[in-house]
Amino acid sequence: MSVPVIEARGLWSRYGDTVIHKNLDLTVQRGQMVGLVGGSGSGKTTLLREVVGLLRPWKGAVHLFGEPLHSGDPGKDRHLRQRFGMLFQQGALYSALSVFDNVAFPLREMGIRDLDLLRDLVHLKLAMVELEPRHGGLKPAELSGGMVKRVALARALALEPELLILDEPTAGLDPDRSDGFVRLIRELQSELGFTVIMVTHDLPTLLGLSTHIAALADQRIVAFGPPEAVRQVDHPFIRNFFGAGRSAADSP
Ligand SMILES: Nc1ncnc2c1ncn2[C@@H]1O[C@H](COP(=O)(O)OP(=O)(O)O)[C@@H](O)[C@H]1O
Ligand SMILES: [Mg+2]
Numbered sequence: 001m002s003v004p005v006i007e008a009r010g011l012w013s014r015y016g017d018t019v020i021h022k023n024l025d026l027t028v029q030r031g032q033m034v035g036l037v038g039g040s041g042s043g044k045t046t047l048l049r050e051v052v053g054l055l056r057p058w059k060g061a062v063h064l065f066g067e068p069l070h071s072g073d074p075g076k077d078r079h080l081r082q083r084f085g086m087l088f089q090q091g092a093l094y095s096a097l098s099v100f101d102n103v104a105f106p107l108r109e110m111g112i113r114d115l116d117l118l119r120d121l122v123h124l125k126l127a128m129v130e131l132e133p134r135h136g137g138l139k140p141a142e143l144s145g146g147m148v149k150r151v152a153l154a155r156a157l158a159l160e161p162e163l164l165i166l167d168e169p170t171a172g173l174d175p176d177r178s179d180g181f182v183r184l185i186r187e188l189q190s191e192l193g194f195t196v197i198m199v200t201h202d203l204p205t206l207l208g209l210s211t212h213i214a215a216l217a218d219q220r221i222v223a224f225g226p227p228e229a230v231r232q233v234d235h236p237f238i239r240n241f242f243g244a245g246r247s248a249a250d251s252p
Contacts, residue, residue: 038216085156
């Protein structure tokens with residue numbers, strides 16, 4: 001098997017005296033779309049932040065694409081950061097910047113200065129998320145919730161990442177918008193082939209996107225596998241998560 005996209009080994013995390021993860025292991029292979037589920041406050045966002053190197057685990061190591069995080073070599077670390085894109089729940093867009101400048105931001109950071117090239121690239125990215133060039137002039141405050149998510153997705157995909165990291169991508173969207181966003185991510189993934197790790201509480205989003213589910217409980221990953229297999233795992237969190245979801249979906 002090829003080098004995993006994400007490999008977390010023996011991860012321990014804590015804030016002060018509070019231990020969040022205890023000897024956690026997680027491996028994500030290329031092309032997988034992994035839905036990370038866990039109770040509120042179980043440490044899902046913390047794990048994503050450790051995976052992208054925004055936070056250092058207390059103990060243990062994370063490798064991305066086979067490379068260690070925090071190599072100490074700024075050039076290497078920058079190169080690694082260009083290989084993933086993030087869409088985090090908070091701070092999705094820079095509110096002072098137009099849609100165009102939000103999407104152009106990572107491209108400019110990469111050193112792209114040519115205005116014609118920038119415009120073409122930004123319009124291409126906007127088209128990928130079903131927005132038009134004219135949307136480029138709008139400010140985030142002028143956008144609907146669904147459009148904010150799509151612009152944030154365009155920005156996350158600007159550098160053609162191999163890994164896309166999503167923290168509750170459909171939170172706050174109504175079911176129609178949420179379904180549309182799930183469809184968009186699925187289509188882009190099948191065209192571009194990136195790997196996904198995503199936190200979501202929303203069962204339709206989870207089942208609509210995940211090839212694999214990772215369940216975080218008891219401070220570690222207690223189950224990992226295809227959705228059908230994880231649903232069968234006899235663990236109180238998993239019984240509760242899918243049990244509650246099923247009855248909600250079945251109710252009139
Ligand atoms: N910067 C921080 N300082 C102290 N405690 C934190 C910090 N960030 C998160 N926590 C706590 O750590 C736990 C895990 O947080 P988080 O990873 O955000 O959980 P989740 O995303 O699963 O809801 C929570 O109890 C949260 O209150
Ligand atoms: Mg969270």
